[in-house]
Amino acid sequence: MPTSRHDGHGHGHSHGSSGLPDVPVGPRARAVVYGSLLVALVVTVIGLIVLWPRGELPVLQTAPDGASYQRMTVTAVDPDSADATISAEDGAGxxxxxxLGAEYLDVLHxxxxxxxxxxxPTLTGGTPTAIFVDLVRGPPMLLMALVxxxxxxxxxRLRGxxxxxxxxxxxxxxxxxxVPALAEGRPALAVALVTSAALMFVLLYLAHGVSLRTSTALLGTLGGLLATGLLAAWATGATHLTGLSGENALDLRQLAPEANLRGILLCGIVLAGLGVLNDVTITQAAAVWEMRALSPAAARWDLFRGGMRVxxxxxxxxxxxxxxAYxxxxxxxxxxxAMSDRTLLDTLTSGEIAEEIVxxxxxxxxxxxxxxxTTAVAAVLVPGPQRAEVPAVG
Structure with a gap:
């Protein structure tokens, strides 16, 4: 009978969450991965300390003095009025x-x-006056979140x-x-990279557990984040994006004059790709590990090629x-x-459309x-090919 191989710590094969045997990993690979991540973690913590906002976030006041937002219940809808007129009452009666606009006739009941x-009331002659703001959508949204x-x-289960x-x-x-760091005008690229790295350190280990496989995916994610951040910094400058094309840009500039709108756009580009980037790195690391578990004798190059096929x-x-998604x-x-009279090239390179494309x-x-x-890092870090042990004859 072939004997089972043991890793450097003297443990035999056990079965992980995937149902395949765990791959024993040598101390050198562990030292490389965790040493690299320790350096990245130290840099991230220093970045958090240096970039941490010092002041309070500005407050956007949306209600005039003496006014208040209240929740009310519609009691009647008059569709024959020039505008949609509704009667509503609060809990006190x-x-x-x-x-409100006639477009709400088919919405409100x-x-x-x-x-x-x-x-x-002192400003309206003692008559209760209310301005429609929005519908209350909290309960159905909360229900969907609970589901x-x-x-x-x-x-x-636990991973969920x-x-x-x-x-x-x-x-x-x-x-x-x-948000506070950007509002204070901190360097946007640094804020984006520190935010993303800090979140990835927490998210990956929370969702996928602490293992060398997850750590390999984290290394690939951090590398992809650095590339994404540098590319976003170049792209926003090369395409002359200003961050002014959004409908809230001017309000944001007035409320937080120190904020760099192009920097906010840059940070948003990096954060937008974070979830998908995390997904692909986890998949690639898992693919290489599973292939090693199924093919202990496969060469590292074969593992890389198989991972790249995935x-x-x-x-x-x-x-x-x-x-x-965009x-x-x-x-x-x-x-x-699509309904514009401008040429396709002109519309695709206009401010708001260009932001989405970039x-x-x-x-x-x-x-x-x-x-x-990530595939290359995983292929290098998994244990080398194992030679099949031939049973002794006689």
Whole structure:
């Protein structure tokens, strides 16, 4: 009977979450991976300390003095008025009349919850006056979030829980660090790279567990992030993108005059490609590890070629996935472009459209570069080919 091989720590093969035997890894490979990640972690922590915002985030006041936002319930809709006129009341029974555009006639019905801006009665002659702001969409959105959370936990179990925790950490991290740092005018490329690296250190280990396989994917992700950040910095300058084409750009400039709008655009490009980049690096690292587990005698070059066959399929699907994601998000803008009397080249290179195209191109280039990088790192770090042991005769 062939004897089982043991790694440098004296442990035999065990079965991981994939159902395939774990691949024993030598101390040198572990030292290279964790040493490299330790350096990256130290740089990230120093970046967080240096770039951490010192002041308070500016507050955008959307309600005039004496006014307040309130939630009310629609009690009646009058479709015969010049505009859509609705009656609404709050929990205390106070009733107000609200006028809004006729396009809401098919949307609002008695019993719907709306958010209104109630003006100071002393400014309106003592009559309760309210301005329609928006519909209340919180309950159905919360329901969808709960359904997603339950499905993720049921299907992915502990890894799903890690992914959900990682999502919460990402939102908190962007709101606590990235947004205030950009508002204070911190260097956008540095903020983008430090934010992305810090989030990846937390997200990958939370969602996929602490292992050399995950660490290899993290190395590939950090390399792809660096390439994406440098490319985004070059692209925003070379294409003369200003960040002024968005509808909120002028408001942002007035509220946070120290913020660099082009820098905010650059940071957004890097963050936009973060999720897809993480996905491809995890897949590539896992593919190489699984191939080593199934083919202990395969040469490293064969592992790299096999991983790249998986990677090429991933590239083919991911590139148009990214494109469709941006296309769907900007569909109203695409419709306006399609109906424009300008030439196709003129419209594609106009400010807001160019921003979306550059975002798609930079993200796609970053993930394409990350695939061979991660595959090569994984192929080098997995144990070398094992020779089959021949049983002694006699």
């Amino acid at each position: 106070t009733t107000v009349t609200v006028q 008695p019993g719907d919850a709306i958010r209104v801006l109630v003006l100071d 997603l959370g339950v499905l993720v936990l049921v299907v992915a 829980l890690g992914a959900l925790l990682g999502l919460a950490v990402s939102v908190v991290g962007v709101l606590w660090f990235t 990677g090429r399929d991933h590239i083919a699907s991911t590139v148009y996935t990214v494109a469709f 296309l769907g998000a900007a569909l109203p803008l695409v419709m306006l472009v 975002r798609t191109l930079v993200g796609s280039i970053g993930l394409v570069l990350a695939i061979p990088l």
